Amino acid sequence: MKVFLTGITGFVGRAASERLLQAGHQVRGALRDANVPLAKGVDPVVFDDLATHDWAPSLEGQSVVLHCAARVHVMSEQSVDPLSEFRKVNVDGTLNLARHAADMGVKRFVFISSIKVNGEGTEPGRPYSADDAPAPVDPYGVSKWEAEQGLRDLAARTGMEVVIIRPVLVYGPGVKANFLNMMRWLDKGIPLPFGSIHNSRSLVALDNLVDLLVTTIHHPAAANQAFLVSDGEDLSTSNLLRRMAKALGRPARLLAVPCAILSFTANLLGQRSVAQRLCGSLQVDISKTRSLLQWAPPLSVDEALKIVAVHYVESKK
Template sequence: MGVEVRPVADYTDVAAMARALQGSLAVVHLAARAHVLGAEPPQEALLAFERANVDAALACAEAALQAGCRRFVLVSSIGVNGQATQGQHFTEDDEPSPQEPYACTKWQAESAVAERLVGTKMELVVVRPPLVYGPGCPGNFRALLGLVSRLPVLPFGALRARRSYIGIDNLCSALETATLHPSCAGRRFLLSDGEDIDFASLIRLLANGMGRAHIPQWAVPPILLQSLATLAGRRDTFAKLCGELRVDSRAFRQCTGWEPPVALSHGLMKTAAAHREAALFKLL
């Protein structure tokens, strides 16, 4: 199946977006700002998050309405539920507890789009994925891949907090289901690979995928690793990668019959192998 590219210069230009969406049955809205860029003042950064994550989502929904689309799939974030779990999984029934500008504006977008679509014929589906990994992934996971590829010893053997993730292939499959399945209309779902994994096991799979299964893994006390991360200015990153965040995605599977097509272990090793191949290519 071919892909037709319809560029739009400004996501808040409703008229231009509506023209681009003509003939579409559904819209999957993925565009977002996820990070503070450089040394932005906090207020400027917050305004930028609001423009990208709230105003643009609302404009896209308005354009989809004008174009006669039947369904709008809004990709939000598990951060709307919160930053961490404590022995229990996040579910769709949790009270929202976003902590950072990205998650806060994602929750605002969910609310704004839902309010706009009340009384219209266009169906809304909201999905909240956790951290997405896959070949070429950016952000914290890319930095983690870099660590695993370079360190002579992997000091993460004692990090046993479990987290949920979703691979890019599984996310694409889930979004296709959310776009087409009739039972998804008007619902909000949490997504994941359906498996939780502790950090030590995650690192071991990434190392195996890079061909580094022989690298020693030491069980350095978590408090020491946290202290080192704090000294390096990476305390928040350490918490996001190593703290507990577990997602219950059964509601989506039960509603649609969907199952992740790629196992977590296979997806992680594929991601690591792609990182290694990219690094080798740069050396040529």
């Protein structure tokens, strides 16, 4: 199968390109910088602006578009109009690519959206499902929801199949941001005040997400559906840290500080969102993904954490 892949230099896109090539698919990858190395066998397409580029020549003969490129959630947003900036890439860019794909006869368009389309958090034991009414809160989530709506409308008008994937937090070899910081703290043996957090959060290993993406490019039942994806096991922040420490071969030095104190302190420091992610719950129900696609996460949480830990240790050498 010929797959046109955007975001090929990113965390998910790079892993997806390697898996697709291993599975025998032909991969044409869109990237901004022609000097960035790609997996052997990728046919590169250099572009400047996702929203204005003429994609038609690059999409000729392609069977599927796997759209990983996005303006991702920004922790320290600097723009005075964040929603406008997100829309330029996540809405205008996505729909420009999708319209060209439909015009060129591409059969299926697989779009990586975000769990933020569903909302920012759940009550314990009441997970989001794929067919819940969307309730995005921040500009990133709103832009992804608007892109989903535009893609569904395009599918209805053109007959091009659309598949929407809403991942939770993705972790894997080379993960950055807070996940990497937590690994560093555990590796150094720093005591952490997160021993009394009894929330429930869904995560997804990079390998599990990519496995689902490869499944959805060809599975008949995926057409015009939205799917949630996770590892199938929810963890508290405390449990995640303990199991991550075990994967690293380090003790987890966790102090039993109540969430109320953590949240109060974070609010004083202007880090309310950080406290929400540490103490709040966000669970997803992947039963639709399992049943409709006959899919299950190939890696357990502990297997995936071990892969991340090994990569982290090797990268320090």
